[in-house]
Structures are given as structure tokens and as C-alpha cells.
Amino acid sequence: MSDKRQLLKKYMRCLDEMKNELKRRQLKKTLKTHMKTLHELECEIKQREGKQATLRQRGRVCDSRNLPHPQMLEEYTTQFCRLSEEARELLESALAARRDAYVPYSKFPVGAAFRSKCGYVYAGCNIENVAFTPGCCAERTALAKGVSEGQMMFTGGAVVAYHPKGFTMPCGVCRQFMREFACRDFPIYIAKAPAPELADRIPAIEDEDEVLVTSVYRLLPHSFSTFE
Template sequence: MNNKKFIDCTKQFSELDSAVCELILTAISARKFAYVPYSNFPVGAALRTKCGKVFSGCNVENAAFTPGACAERTAICKAISEGYKEFESCAVVAYQKDTLTPPCGVCRQFLIEFAVEDFPVYVARAEDPPSDVLCTSVYNLLPNGFRCYK
């Protein structure tokens, strides 16, 4: 993974380009399908592949907790299962009144597994329309993450 390529910043949704807005809105739509009977905390994610295809996912909980799947991992697994392994951007949305919700540690490691190079990650509240968006990157979320290079 190349070194830090993106600078963390917060932007207004209205300042973002249309491709980023589409990715965030796709994540918001995916969040509606979340299965969260235990935490009642729905999360949505969307990833854009290098060829422009978008895959979305939501979190899916389980009574045993450990076998649950986060939205980011669901989206990645959907893409991988259809033959896509290179990503250019990711959006993650959840709703907490006073803060943004970035990917958990497991999802950060999962993202970096498929990051041939650093790519942007956009974190927003699931609002209509979203307001503040954290613009960060895979590397910024998990600097020096574990990688098995070939």
C-alpha cells in the first residue's frame, strides 16, 4: 500500500462531486435493508469498483453476535463473489446524532485486504440529505494495517 495519499477533511454533501454523492445515497438506500433486531443500529455501505460498478451492503446481525456481518464486509463480499476485487472508493452511513460512524476495526482490516492502493472512504450520517461528510481513506483509517504482499 502506498503511503498516505488522502488528507482527512470534512465537507458538506453539497460540495462533493456527483459520483461521491451517488455512492453515499446508495449506502443510505442499502441501510434500509439492515437486519438489526439486537442493536437496532442499521448501517449501509457502498463500494465502487475500479471499472465503476457499485456494490452495496447492510449489516446483518445474529443472536450469536459473532457471525454477524457489517455493511462494509457485506458489500465487499458481494463484489468479490461477482469477480470484482479492485475498488476506487467506499461510503459508509449510519445515524448517531452527534457523531459520524466510521468502519469498525474488522471492516478496516477487510477494506485494506482489497486495497491495492489507497482509496477514499466517505463517512456520513444517514440523513436526507446528508450534511457533514468525513472524507478519509483506507490508509488513514488503518495506517500500517496488516497485509500479506505477494
């Protein structure tokens, strides 16, 4: 009987030793995990400190004497019914011009309208060409109408097209073309035309429809405006 007791004590000691060894291994594993996390945090802190140091060495664009900083109009979104009568007229003129778009290749009609300083509205649509390059965007068509009649200053513009994922913005060429005739910033109203299945909807733009109000200078910041 005493032999069995001694054997039991021996097994109990072995069991305790195994438990202690297991605890040490678990602690070692946990310690390694914590050390790895600590190392990653130290690396991240060093990276952030390096970035902050780099930023402190950089100059702010608004402080540069080599870049013009023209005064820009505010950019925001609003409902169609909250726009001024002049803004709504521009959008409606752009919608009307869009119906005459010549787009046999892209099937993507766009309408644009610009109000000259004298108050007259010039509207235009995009005109495509089988060679693609000779095509003309709606914005340039509308502005060219005004310029060809002696109007060189404009006070507002609008662009209308339909894309299911959002507003259709002027392309880079059109932004530069608009900038040519903007001695000061003027607003550009961007709205979505009705979907093809709702093309005959009246009114074409509902009162609650969203309109992006941006401007020429915001569409083309740091623009090329002089060669002298």
C-alpha cells in the same frame, strides 16, 4: 503626668516592635511561597529537559526502513453538495442499502457502498445474528458482493449510519477487510443518516450536511498487508 508620658512611649515602642515583627513574619511567609514556586519551576524545567533529551534519542517513524509508508489521500470534511457526483452516488447507495439492515438486536442500521474499478456500485447493510459473532457489518457485506462477482479492485467507498454524537466509523475488522482490496489508497465517505424521527426525509442528506472524507490507509495506518 510624666509617668503617663513614659508609659505611652513604652506602649508606642511595643507597638512598633509588634508591627516590625508582623512585617518580618509576612515577609518570611512570602519568601517561602516564592521559594516553593521557584522549586516547582526548576523541577518542571528539569522534566522538560529530560523529555527533550529522550525525544532526541528517538527515531522518527517516517525514517524507519521497517515500516511501509504508503502514499495516503488527504483527509477533510466538506458539505454534501461539494462532493463529486460519484461520491454522492456512493452515499445515496449506502443510504438505500441501510433500509434493508437486519438489526433486531442492536437496532443500529448501517449502510455501505463501494465502487469497483469497472464503475459498478456494490451496496450492503449490516446483518446481525442471535449468536452475535456470525453477524456481518455493512462494509463487509458490500465488499463481499463485489468480490463474489469477480471484482477485486475498488476506487471508493461510503458508510452511513445515525448516531447523535457524530460520525459512525468502520470497525477494526472492516478496516482490515477493506485494506485487503486496496492495492492503493481510495477515499471513504462517512455521513450521518437522518435521525429516526426523520427517516422518511427527502432528501435523506441535505446539501449543507457535513461529510467526512477519509481513506482506507488513514483508517488503518501501518496495516497488516502481507504474510510473506
